[in-house]
Amino acid sequence: MSITLFFVFLLATFAAGTTGAMFPTGQWYEKLDKPAWTPPNWAFPIMWTSIYLLIAFAGARVAFIPGAGLAMAFWAAQIAFNTLWTPVFFGLRHWRASLIVMAGLWITVFGATVTHMMLDVWAGLAFVPYLLWVTVAGALNLSVVRLNPGQKPLEIHKL
Known part of the structure; x- marks a missing residue:
């Protein structure tokens, strides 16, 4: 394994992760109805850093x-x-589209897991861990949609 290549992949993951800083949760997210099993807020940066x-x-x-x-195609698609x-x-608060x-x-992520496993255990x-975390995130996303049926996406106004 090339350390340079590792840092190129790491750069790609952390570039993806910057969207978390660009679109923070905010008070609106705290006010949403969420399931009791929602991971605590501190778990998200720990999990994403580890996953990346x-x-x-x-x-x-x-x-x-x-x-x-x-x-590599699955790796690129998942990121x-x-x-x-x-x-x-x-950002858009369009939970159904999300x-x-x-x-x-x-x-x-499932495809990447399988294809990577076939090449290198x-x-x-x-x-x-990523597949497990995305499974939890997907269930949480679906729960937010179901528990907050009256919520509408942000309206984007033209300048």
Whole structure:
């Protein structure tokens, strides 16, 4: 595994993670009805930092393996969906649309887990916490939609 390649993948993950700073939760999120099993706020940065380190490791381990094209395509797709989800959910507050993004994220994380596992067991295992966390996040996203039926997305006004 190339340390340089690891840092390239890590840069991609943390670039995706910057959307969390660009679209913070705010008081509106605190006021939402959420299920009792919602993880505490402090858990999110710990989990995402850990996940980003693990998937950067996974990508760097697999990138130069012959036949890694599909794994790299899933890696790229999952980070794209990862980047998109936060602006849709927290930025636009379009929770129903964010479910569609979440479905794409879950499918691509699952695909990345499987394809990485086929090439390198450690790389595949590195995706397992991410798959579990995205499963919880998807259930939380769906619960927010169900528990807050009257909420409307932000209206975007033209300048």
